[in-house]
Amino acid sequence: MSPRYHALDYLKILLVSGVVLAHAGLMSNHIPQWGYLVGNGLLRATVPTFALLTGAGLFHTMRRGRLRRWSAAMLSVYLIWCVIYAPIWLRDITGPAQLAQRLFFGPMHLWYLAAMLLATAILALVLHGAADAASGRRRVIATVLVTGLAGSFLQFAGFFGWLRLEGDEIRNGLFLIYPFAGLGYLLADWVERHGRDALPSAKVLWLGLAIVIALRLGEAMLDMAVFGTSLGTVPEFPPLAYGFSALLFLAFIRLEVPAPFVDLSTISAVTYLMHMGFILLLLHFGIRNPWLMFWGGLLLPMLIAVALPRLPWLGRRRAAPAPVPRQPE
Numbered sequence: 001m002s003p004r005y006h007a008l009d010y011l012k013i014l015l016v017s018g019v020v021l022a023h024a025g026l027m028s029n030h031i032p033q034w035g036y037l038v039g040n041g042l043l044r045a046t047v048p049t050f051a052l053l054t055g056a057g058l059f060h061t062m063r064r065g066r067l068r069r070w071s072a073a074m075l076s077v078y079l080i081w082c083v084i085y086a087p088i089w090l091r092d093i094t095g096p097a098q099l100a101q102r103l104f105f106g107p108m109h110l111w112y113l114a115a116m117l118l119a120t121a122i123l124a125l126v127l128h129g130a131a132d133a134a135s136g137r138r139r140v141i142a143t144v145l146v147t148g149l150a151g152s153f154l155q156f157a158g159f160f161g162w163l164r165l166e167g168d169e170i171r172n173g174l175f176l177i178y179p180f181a182g183l184g185y186l187l188a189d190w191v192e193r194h195g196r197d198a199l200p201s202a203k204v205l206w207l208g209l210a211i212v213i214a215l216r217l218g219e220a221m222l223d224m225a226v227f228g229t230s231l232g233t234v235p236e237f238p239p240l241a242y243g244f245s246a247l248l249f250l251a252f253i254r255l256e257v258p259a260p261f262v263d264l265s266t267i268s269a270v271t272y273l274m275h276m277g278f279i280l281l282l283l284h285f286g287i288r289n290p291w292l293m294f295w296g297g298l299l300l301p302m303l304i305a306v307a308l309p310r311l312p313w314l315g316r317r318r319a320a321p322a323p324v325p326r327q328p329e
Helices: 007-028 033-041 043-063 067-084 086-092 096-105 108-127 133-160 173-194 202-227 238-253 264-284 290-307
Strands: none
Touching (some): 007 033, 007 043, 007 264, 007 290, 043 067, 043 108, 043 238, 067 086, 067 108, 067 264, 096 108, 108 133, 108 264, 133 238, 173 238
16 A cells, blocks of 8 residues: 655645635735735646646556546536535526536636546546556656647747637646646656655755745746736746646655644645635625635635534545545545
């Protein structure tokens, strides 16, 4: 049985906190310069890193023959939360075709679940019929490179006006989430074959991560100087984007931490699913302070997850697969 790296559970809490912070800042319409730098330099990497974590978990899910059950569980979670948020996003739907399109790409922050479902299907299709594990790895490497490069081209093409693209045509399961999920699958496969001790030392990984963080912040600073403060629209430099997520994942694997006394994977999942509702509720009551929105959107879902850990749509770690952004088992 593969070892469980408890540090990844703590990483999920860190990542979901970044997601909530980004949404609180955006929805408060209060983004200072430092917020732009942190948002474009670091926070925009949180969801792709979640995808990498999920892809790493999918490696073990597939090995254990649980992919169908995991996918069915995540699909049910996605559809249930689409219904829960329906009074908000359905107001902009004008017909059946637009409804189908929105469900395919995902409404609001639920786009990530829709994208992950598509990415999971692509990964399963890529691996289907592979002669052996090495052949499967080569297939994943090739498709990650092709879709990742295509996704980066679409970012640049949309930003500079080479092509007229909507957000869904860039931010989706094929061109954004699958390359990161596939990279996570490959990293988990490598660690499984060679062992954690074959990785560079923790000091080397954290030093590399610190360098990449500095470069990403420098990239965001340059973007701000050249293009102004247009959060989330300036294309990312691909080596820094993928390098950041990969190094963060590997650096946390190297951490030796005790097992958490609560289910952090479920807590991170609940927080991701619920935080937008609480942010909108605070806005409804006239609360626009970004820090109040952040703490409300973060802590209230966490309290619910701790108080009600057995809600049927959240799953249980040992009894059933759990929704993203928690790591599949």
